[in-house]
Amino acid sequence: MQNSFTEENYLKIIHALSGRDGVEVSTNALAESTSTRAASVTDMLRKLADKGLIHYKKYQGVTLTEAGEKVAISVIRKHRLWEVFLVEKLGFGWDEVHDIAEELEHVPSNELVERLDAFLGHPRFDPHGDPIPDAKGNLTDPDYLILTDVGIGEKVLMMGVLDHAPSFLQHLDRSGITLGSVLEITEINEYDKSASVRINGSQTLFISLEVSKNLLVQRR
Amino acid sequence: MQNSFTEENYLKIIHALSGRDGVEVSTNALAESTSTRAASVTDMLRKLADKGLIHYKKYQGVTLTEAGEKVAISVIRKHRLWEVFLVEKLGFGWDEVHDIAEELEHVPSNELVERLDAFLGHPRFDPHGDPIPDAKGNLTDPDYLILTDVGIGEKVLMMGVLDHAPSFLQHLDRSGITLGSVLEITEINEYDKSASVRINGSQTLFISLEVSKNLLVQRR
DNA sequence: AAAAAAATTTAGACTAACCTAAAAAATATT
DNA sequence: AATATTTTTTAGGTTAGTCTAAATTTTTTT
Numbered sequence: 001m002q003n004s005f006t007e008e009n010y011l012k013i014i015h016a017l018s019g020r021d022g023v024e025v026s027t028n029a030l031a032e033s034t035s036t037r038a039a040s041v042t043d044m045l046r047k048l049a050d051k052g053l054i055h056y057k058k059y060q061g062v063t064l065t066e067a068g069e070k071v072a073i074s075v076i077r078k079h080r081l082w083e084v085f086l087v088e089k090l091g092f093g094w095d096e097v098h099d100i101a102e103e104l105e106h107v108p109s110n111e112l113v114e115r116l117d118a119f120l121g122h123p124r125f126d127p128h129g130d131p132i133p134d135a136k137g138n139l140t141d142p143d144y145l146i147l148t149d150v151g152i153g154e155k156v157l158m159m160g161v162l163d164h165a166p167s168f169l170q171h172l173d174r175s176g177i178t179l180g181s182v183l184e185i186t187e188i189n190e191y192d193k194s195a196s197v198r199i200n201g202s203q204t205l206f207i208s209l210e211v212s213k214n215l216l217v218q219r220r
Numbered sequence: 221m222q223n224s225f226t227e228e229n230y231l232k233i234i235h236a237l238s239g240r241d242g243v244e245v246s247t248n249a250l251a252e253s254t255s256t257r258a259a260s261v262t263d264m265l266r267k268l269a270d271k272g273l274i275h276y277k278k279y280q281g282v283t284l285t286e287a288g289e290k291v292a293i294s295v296i297r298k299h300r301l302w303e304v305f306l307v308e309k310l311g312f313g314w315d316e317v318h319d320i321a322e323e324l325e326h327v328p329s330n331e332l333v334e335r336l337d338a339f340l341g342h343p344r345f346d347p348h349g350d351p352i353p354d355a356k357g358n359l360t361d362p363d364y365l366i367l368t369d370v371g372i373g374e375k376v377l378m379m380g381v382l383d384h385a386p387s388f389l390q391h392l393d394r395s396g397i398t399l400g401s402v403l404e405i406t407e408i409n410e411y412d413k414s415a416s417v418r419i420n421g422s423q424t425l426f427i428s429l430e431v432s433k434n435l436l437v438q439r440r
Numbered sequence: 441a442a443a444a445a446a447a448t449t450t451a452g453a454c455t456a457a458c459c460t461a462a463a464a465a466a467t468a469t470t
Numbered sequence: 471a472a473t474a475t476t477t478t479t480t481a482g483g484t485t486a487g488t489c490t491a492a493a494t495t496t497t498t499t500t
Contacts, residue, residue, distance in 0.1 A: 004456080004457090006456080006457065006458095026477080026478090027477070027478055027479085028476090028477065028478080036457085036458070036459090037458080037459065037460080038477075038478060038479085039458090039459075039460080039461095039478085039479075039480080039481095040457070040458050040459070041478090042478065042479055042480085043456090043457075043458080044456095044457075044458095047456090047457095058465085058478075058479070059464095059465060059466065059477080059478060059479080086332075089339055090332070090335040090336060090339055091335060092331075092335065096331075099329075100327070100329050100331075100332055103327045103328065103329075104324075104327055107320070107323045107324055107327070108323065109319075109320050109323075111312075111316075111320075112306075112310070112320055115310040115311060115312065116310060119309055119310055224486080224487090226486080226487065246447080246448090247447070247448055247449085248446090248447065248448080256487085256488070256489090257488080257489065257490080258447075258448065258449085259448085259449070259450080259451095259488090259489075259490080259491095260487070260488050260489070261448090262448065262449055262450085263449095263486090263487075263488080264486095264487075264488095267486085267487095278448080278449070278495085279447080279448060279449080279494095279495060279496065
């Protein structure tokens with residue numbers, strides 16, 4: 001049988017909370033992420049377990065089965081491809097596309113996804129720098145650094161963000177930080193860990209620890 | 221409040237069955253079109269009436285209110301724009317897009333529709349020749365003829381189809397009849413009303429009454 | 441105009457996805 | 471180790487959208 005919109009969302013969220021090492025996800029964490037109550041989550045977990053999409057033993061948290069992982073990755077693939085479409089083709093800002101992609105990701109039809117992928121030129125990353133799984137479901141997380149792990153004087157490339165909140169993305173827009181920017185930390189304030197960063201070798205600007213923590217970068 | 225996927229479908233179908241003159245639609249007709257039972261339709265009609273989207277008096281059939289008409293036309297606009305996208309941009313055949321557009325039409329976001337419309341170059345017609353309502357909800361049905369109303373010797377332009385079934389569209393593809401083809405009826409068989417038609421001034425082919433009845437054309 | 445047939449609505453149930461309140465299990469604290 | 475706290479599950483309900491079977495209204499036929 002087909003998976004519902006809601007089931008797909010649970011699987012996607014379990015995937016996200018489970019991380020690359022596939023750690024167990026708690027009922028409460030899912031209640032939080034799905035904006036529902038723990039009792040509702042328990043109901044859904046029983047259903048997903050019955051369908052063979054998750055490993056579930058009472059009181060022990062859940063992980064995805066192979067089948068569940070496949071569904072989750074397919075949803076993620078669709079989400080990220082649609083985000084590319086919205087930004088590249090329709091001209092939306094990267095801060096505007098999340099909610100719309102959240103709907104589009106549940107539109108069924110493999111043919112649609114594959115044609116969309118081709119139309120977009122088989123992009124590898126979405127507008128936030130997140131990697132797009134390929135048609136076979138291979139999702140390789142590039143091992144980016146967080147800006148807080150970069151020392152003074154090192155030049156790094158801005159590759160992605162951890163926080164996708166519109167307010168954060170708009171803040172980056174106002175600061176002139178975009179994917180591909182070259183960042184160089186010129187100074188770190190010991191007291192609050194805020195930093196001075198030179199962008200593309202020109203203007204320098206202060207960024208708070210909160211911002212540094214959410215910037216994914218790569219050494220060159 | 222927002223309208224559900226199902227509610228939008230009812231409104232769209234009422235619009236279609238109601239025709240340009242806004243005639244009452246029966247419960248049974250809706251049950252047929254929605255593939256549900258009459259009892260289920262009655263329940264939904266009560267709900268739509270409560271929301272002010274239809275005029276409904278028991279046993280009397282329904283028509284759309286202004287508000288209901290607005291919703292229906294917005295759904296039709298989205299459906300037809302997505303069909304253009306699927307055919308023009310993703311390369312789907314006109315026989316393959318209906319079901320996918322049926323899903324996409326319920327994705328919310330006015331911003332999305334308006335940007336899609338602009339991206340497509342504000343198309344006036346979908347791949348089946350159906351007119352696309354504008355952003356204000358103006359939908360003007362062009363007054364096409366049905367091919368059965370065309371006499372021998374008249375040259376007409378193929379402008380659209382009444383039947384959207386993949387099998388019918390594929391039949392047209394195999395016959396070499398597409399939107400914009402010039403059709404000239406060279407002969408009508410009195411016995412079964414089948415016709416010989418010259419296409420773009422070259423090959424001539426036989427078409428059955430069933431086919432003629434579903435071809436929308438325009439005198440030039 | 442009465443009877444028969446067809447269309448529609450009501451009554452009572454089901455499933456999916458949610459809820460609250462209470463019970464049970466796991467974990468943390470003394 | 472016993473108690474307190476937190477987490478999770480169970481029990482019992484709700485709403486949206488569907489169903490079947492029975493009742494009612496409208497329409498058609500005689």
